[in-house]
Amino acid sequence: RYWSIHRKSFIPSGLLSNRIERGRMHSKYKAALSKLASTSSNNGNKLSEGYSWKEGFQSAIQKLSLAEAAADVQVHGMELRCRERERRHIGSFLRKAIRGLEQPLSNTQDDDSVDEGPMNTKSSIFICGPPGTGKTASVRSIINELQEEQASGKLPEFNFIALNGMEMRSPFDSYVKFWEALSGTMKERLSAGAAAAKLEDFFGDGEKDNSDEDRSKKPITVLMLDEIDYLVTKKQTILYNFFDWPLRATSARLIVIGISNTINLPERLSLKLQSRLGGERCHFKSYTVDETVAILKTRLDGDASQVFDEDAIKFASRKTGNLSGDIRKAFHMCKVAAQNALDDYASGRRRIVEGSHPKVKISDVQRGSRDMYTSIIHKAISCSSSYEALVLIAIGALKKAKVGKDIVSLDVQEMLTKIESIANGSGEERYLSARLSLGDLLGILSRLGDAGILTLTTPKQSNNPWPLIQTSLEPYEINSSYRNTSHSKLAEKHLAEQRLF
Numbered sequence: 353r354y355w356s357i358h359r360k361s362f363i364p365s366g367l368l369s370n371r372i373e374r375g376r377m378h379s380k381y382k383a384a385l386s387k388l389a390s391t392s393s394n395n396g397n398k399l400s401e402g403y404s405w406k407e408g409f410q411s412a413i414q415k416l417s418l419a420e421a422a423a424d425v426q427v428h429g430m431e432l433r434c435r436e437r438e439r440r441h442i443g444s445f446l447r448k449a450i451r452g453l454e455q456p457l458s459n460t461q462d463d464d465s466v467d468e469g470p471m472n473t474k475s476s477i478f479i480c481g482p483p484g485t486g487k488t489a490s491v492r493s494i495i496n497e498l499q500e501e502q503a504s505g506k507l508p509e510f511n512f513i514a515l516n517g518m519e520m521r522s523p524f525d526s527y528v529k530f531w532e533a534l535s536g537t538m539k540e541r542l543s544a545g546a547a548a549a550k551l552e553d554f555f556g557d558g559e560k561d562n563s564d565e566d567r568s569k570k571p572i573t574v575l576m577l578d579e580i581d582y583l584v585t586k587k588q589t590i591l592y593n594f595f596d597w598p599l600r601a602t603s604a605r606l607i608v609i610g611i612s613n614t615i616n617l618p619e620r621l622s623l624k625l626q627s628r629l630g631g632e633r634c635h636f637k638s639y640t641v642d643e644t645v646a647i648l649k650t651r652l653d654g655d656a657s658q659v660f661d662e663d664a665i666k667f668a669s670r671k672t673g674n675l676s677g678d679i680r681k682a683f684h685m686c687k688v689a690a691q692n693a694l695d696d697y698a699s700g701r702r703r704i705v706e707g708s709h710p711k712v713k714i715s716d717v718q719r720g721s722r723d724m725y726t727s728i729i730h731k732a733i734s735c736s737s738s739y740e741a742l743v744l745i746a747i748g749a750l751k752k753a754k755v756g757k758d759i760v761s762l763d764v765q766e767m768l769t770k771i772e773s774i775a776n777g778s779g780e781e782r783y784l785s786a787r788l789s790l791g792d793l794l795g796i797l798s799r800l801g802d803a804g805i806l807t808l809t810t811p812k813q814s815n816n817p818w819p820l821i822q823t824s825l826e827p828y829e830i831n832s833s834y835r836n837t838s839h840s841k842l843a844e845k846h847l848a849e850q851r852l853f
Contacts (some may be wrong), residue, residue: 405709409694412652412659416687418680421651425489432493433650434643435486437811441634442609443494445477450498450510450572474632475598476608480615481636484678488578490636495574510572510607517582523590526583527551528704532571548593555606570604578611588625594627598848602643638677647679648686660712668717676826686712689720729825732803733833738782741839744777746770747806748827749846761809761820770795778842784791792816797821 414420424430432439479487492514501507513533520526524544531547532539534554542550575594577583583590591610598606610629614620618629639647647657648665656665665686672682689712696702697710704710731742750762750770768788774781788796797819801808808819831847834840 353669363766366412368785406694406698408659409690409697409710410478413505413687413694415651415653416683416690418683421683422489425493431650432486432490434639435490435636438486438634438636439490439494442477442479442490443497445474445632446494446498446609447507449475450574452505452508452605467609474630475601476595476610476628476630477611477632477634478618478629479611479636480617482638482677483613484676484680485636485638486679487636488576491576491609491611497575508572510574512574512576514576514578517577517579520582523583523585524548526577526590526594530575530790543709550592550824551597553603555601555604567810572605572607574607574609576609580610580612581617584621588622591621592625592628595625599628599837637663639673639679640677641666641669641673644672644677644679644682648682658709658711660686664689664712664714664717667714668721671717671721676828685717685720687720689716692716692719729803729805730829730833732805733825733830734837736839737761738839739786739788740796740800741776741834741842742771742783742786743767743793743800743806744830745839745843745846746774747821747823747835748825748830748843749774751823752827752847761822763820764790764797764818767821774842774846778845780842783842794819 362445385650425432437682479491481487498507498510499512501745502509511534513530515526515529515533517523517526520529522544527547529549532541534551540550555847577594577794580591583594589689595608595610598608615635618626618633621629648669652660668682668685668689671685672678693702693710693712695717697704702710736744750766768790771786771788771793775786778784797806797808800806805825806821806823809822827847831843
C-alpha cells in the first residue's frame with residue numbers, strides 16, 4: 353500500500369483517481385481535458401453510487417475558491433458568463449490592433465456593426481467599472497484566446513505584459529517593471545530614469561531608423577495596466593508616456609489596455625492626457641441579482657442543485673447585489689456557507705434526514721454572511737471608543753463621498769474638518785465634547801493603524817509633512833460593524849444605503 357514502484361520509496365501512491373487528476377493537472381492538454389471532464393460530468397448524476405455527499409461539498413468548496421475560479425477563466429478558457437458583450441468589444445479591438453487594422457470611430461457597445469463608420473487607427477483602450485465585475489479576468493481570458501490564435505498562425509506574433517499599479521512601491525517603478533519584462537531573458541533591472549530612457553528609445557523617437565522593415569522585426573507588445581489610478585502623479589507624466597508611446601511608436605508597436613475602478617478617471621485628468629487616452633472605452637457594470645445567480649450556477653455546475661438549495665443561491669445573490677455587486681463576495685459567502693454546513697453534517701451537529709442528501713440552506717448563507725462581516729477587524733471596530741468611532745465614521749463618510757475608487761487617500765486636515773462636522777450634527781454630548789487636536793487625531797490613527805484597521809502612508813510631496821490615511825474597508829462594512837452597538841445611530845446616519853454605483 354505504501355510502496356511506489358516509480359518513486360522506489362515508502363511514500364503513499366494514493367488512489368488511482370487522484371493520480372489521474374494529477375496527470376491532468378500537469379498535462380499540456382489541461383484546458384481540453386478540463387472541458388472534457390466538465391462535459392462528461394454533466395451527463396451523469398454526481399451523487400450516484402461511489403460519489404458521496406462529502407465529495408460533492410468538497411468539490412463545490414474548491415470551485416468557489418477565488419484562485420481556482422480565476423485560473424479556470426483566465427488560463428483554462430472557461431466561459432465568463434454575463435460579459436459576452438464586453439468580451440466581444442475588447443476582443444474585436446485587440447484583434448484589429450494586433451493585425452494593424454483601423455478601428456471605427458463609433459465604439460458603442462450596443463452597436464454590433466463594428467466594421468462600419470469612419471475609420472481611425474487606435475492602439476489603446478480604457479476599461480472601467482466597479483471592483484469585482486470581471487474586468488481583469490475578461491482581458492486575461494481574451495489574451496489567452498489570442499495567444500492560441502497566434503500559435504495557430506491566425507495572428508501576428510505579440511508579447512503580453514501585465515502591470516498592476518497597486519503592486520508598485522512608487523508609480524515610477526512601473527518603468528522599471530515594464531523594461532524588465534520587455535528585456536526578455538536578460539531581465540535587465542535599471543533605475544526608473546534609466547528604464548524610462550530605454551523605453552523611449554524602444555518605442556519613441558530615440559532610434560533614428562524608423563523604417564517599416566525594422567519595425568516589423570520586433571514583435572507587438574500588448575501592455576495591460578491594471579489599477580492605473582495608482583499611477584497618477586502630480587504632473588501625470590507616467591500615464592502620459594504610457595499612452596503616448598503607442599501613438600508615436602517608430603521602432604516597435606505598443607498596444608495599451610488601461611483598467612480602472614474609477615469610471616470618470618479620464619475626466620479627472622488633464623486635457624493633454626485625455627487626448628492620449630482616446631475615446632475607446634469599455635464600461636463594466638455591476639452584476640445584477642439574476643446575473644449573479646447565473647454565474648454561481650455556471651461555476652458550481654452540477655454541484656449547484658446537489659449541494660445548494662435554490663433559495664440559498666438566490667439569497668447570496670441578493671445580499672451581494674444590495675451591498676456592492678462584487679461577484680467575489682458572493683463566491684466567498686457561498687464558500688463559507690458550504691464549509692460551515694460540511695462541518696456541521698460531518699461532526700453530527702446537524703442530523704441528515706434519511707433518504708435525502710445534505711444541502712446548504714439559507715440559514716447557512718446567512719451565517720456565512722455574518723462571518724464575512726464579523727471578522728477580527730470588524731469585531732475590533734465594534735469595540736472602539738467614542739472618539740475612535742467618530743474617526744472611523746468620518747473615514748467612511750469621506751470615502752463614500754469619493755465614490756468609485758477602491759482605496760482612497762485621506763488628508764489629516766480634511767479628517768479634522770469632517771470629524772468636527774459629524775460631531776456637531778450628532779446632537780450627543782459624547783461626540784460634541786470631541787475637540788480633537790492634531791496630536792489627538794494622530795494618536796488615534798496610530799492606534800487604529802497598529803490594529804490593522806487602516807494604514808498611514810507618507811505623501812510624496814515634500815511640502816506636506818502629515819501622513820495620508822488609507823483603508824480597504826468599505827463604508828457599508830464600517831456601518832455593519834457598528835450595528836447593535838452604541839454608535840449604530842451615528843453610523844447609520846452617515847454610512848447607510850451605500851452602493852458603489
